[in-house]
Amino acid sequence: MELPPSAAHRAAYPLTRLPERVRTRLTELARTHAPLAAYLYDPDTAAARARELRAALPDWAAVYYAVKANAHPAVLAGLADHVDGFEVASVSELTLARTALDARTDPRPAAAPTPVLAAGPAKSTAVLTALVRADAESINAESLLELHRINHIAQRHGTTARVSLRVNPAHIPLTGSLQMGGVPSAFGVPEPDVPAVLAEAATLPALDVVGFHIHAASGNLDAESHAAYVRWCVTWATDTARAHGIDLRQIDTGGGLGVAFEDEKPFDTARFGALIADTPPPPGVRVILEPGRYLAAECGWYAAEVTDLKNSYGHWYAMLRGGINHFQLPTSWDIVHNIAVLPVDDWPAELPRPTAEDAPLTVVGELCTPEDTLLRDVRVDRIRAGDLVVFPNAGSYGWEFAMPHFLGHPAAERHVL
Template sequence: MVSGYVYDPEVAAARARELRAALPSWATLLFALKANGFPPVVQALAAEGGVDGLEVASSQEARLARDLLPAGSVVAAAGPAKHPGLLVELLAHGVDVVHAESALELRRLSRATQQTGTRVSVALRVNPARVDVAGTLAMGGRASAFGFPEPEVPAAIALATSLPGLDLVGFHVHAVCGNRDARAHAAYVGWCLDWAERTASAHGVDLGWLDVGGGLGVSYDGESPLDLAVLATELDRLRPPQGARVVLEPGRWLAADCGWYAAEVVDVKQSYGETFVVVRGGINAFALPGTEDFPLPLVVLPVDEPREPGPRAEARDTRVTVAGELCTPEDVLVRDVHVPQVRSGDLVVMPKAGAYGWEFALHAFLGHPPPTRDVLTATLPADLTLEPTP
């Protein structure tokens, strides 16, 4: 192996069933396909008792959704830069709802319906003026390329209802990523329900769709995980607007635990008092840890018969930085983690790599072979699920 991912689709399916059981009966559950588009994982998530459909953000994702999903599944399309050709392709793939991000996009979408001879349901993506929930990334409550600022929503409603081919069905509010505070997240959903109902009533919108986004956080660093029982209790107290389909669209929370990333150690070297483990497949194969500074767990899997003959570079009982093969100092997977032993020819393995792994990587930079993807066919060592060594 050079570098690659292995997935256990049943882990993702079990997460979907677990979340489904915690959600109120009025909730529709979609999977954000950008998190993991590996077909066996998607099919497992969409199996009986799993998600109701997918959220997509490109023509390729829309085609994949229709190829993999069972009949009757829901597909919603999002993204801040839907050009005219993409909108035509989304309609051709039969997406159910398009989350519109701007006035120009609404006009483009209307023209696309005229070109394709179709009508389409539209939800306005809204950037709230204030968001009282925190996460690893914020897309709402601040200046952003995403959606209509809240004060512009009345004008957007008027435009959407005036354009041919568009059926305005509601709103999309996706404010944060990576929130692990269950009470705060339920309160955010409650705000979305209240705001959407008031806004729809004030402007004559027949509210049939309210997407409250994803944003459920995963604990990568040993901190307290999202309390699903608390989330279930708090959501159960909410009452959605009558007739509205309320959508949650997590990606990371459903898929993170189903994947592992492994890369071959090429070299172990010291530089000015620091130890570097250099692997094949850094951010060109797994960009998430470095770009979002997530301290993912790391395990060294010994390889006693390496492919290369001769002496092996080695480090023992020390803290290391794991760097990749790209010609940039930014190519780092993890920094300052303890390893008992690591040698050239061994494998470093990172669990919780099932979300924003293969899909999020910089495959083209330098043209190294992309990481492989496969379904897990053997039992992994139990210590691969350990949290980072302090």
């Protein structure tokens, strides 16, 4: 017996939610890569987002793409000409970023630092050494011990390393998003410890402290509250640098720009840029934003074939060729990733073809665990075994964020429009 319709059942996205070029390419891939489980990326979409953001910002603001969100070489290459640099967290990401930067249409001067910033709460000696040798624009130092390690490595290589001190502020004036400051954390130096850490950093001869890194927000869709946060970062960094004799050149405010899902209102970049323009930093100081998901989310789609479709006690389940081994984000963050159903007409004549129409559906993966559930209670007009389930907004924290080795199934493919 079918479950009665419920207002709680969200409707699946209409096919028009998928650009025609995406539908065409996925249909082609379904014929040649069956059973399909793949990401499809459009680097031009990420580049357009970067251009839109940069156009809204004052001249003293810079955009560095967080490679962790999507490290596909084509995406990095598409962004390289439209961002000021990249934020990296590993030797692998550093290598990918440098390759994309080297292919820029307008290459950097030979003597200029490599436009990468480095993050991470527990950077290894290998990572720090690679950053120093690459002449990274800034290493965001997370602790006093890390400052000493960077100094030691820079001395060994006969150079000076530029660092920004990552700070965990005691209080941040931010509402409407996940806050990552003002509470105990593995990230950054607690604000009360900053004076002592800066004093000791001044004694380390191979360090050049250029500023501060304060990444205390995530997923913020409210342009006004995020502008207030950035203005607060500028004021705090300026006052702290003046009080401790720091030659301030850089204020890194992290990422935190939200991506709209379902019926959420998108982040208003024009409003945000106008609001932060009212509080410029001191002359010669750059304010840095490190968006990752904001630039990459809309440039990717995850598509997987429905390998089976079954009705269990009145509720339909679509079993996909992939699951959290390919696309773990829906189970990890408080985000609802809705789907579109792309019909695939090819089907073996000798096999029955289960079909559900106007029915609530739960979408699960191929793994032997109930945790492998990607979407619950979505109402579909029609879905059949062999059709494709497509997740828009899968361009960030998708392929990189999954757990591909669990049960040893083949990894998701990656294709570029």
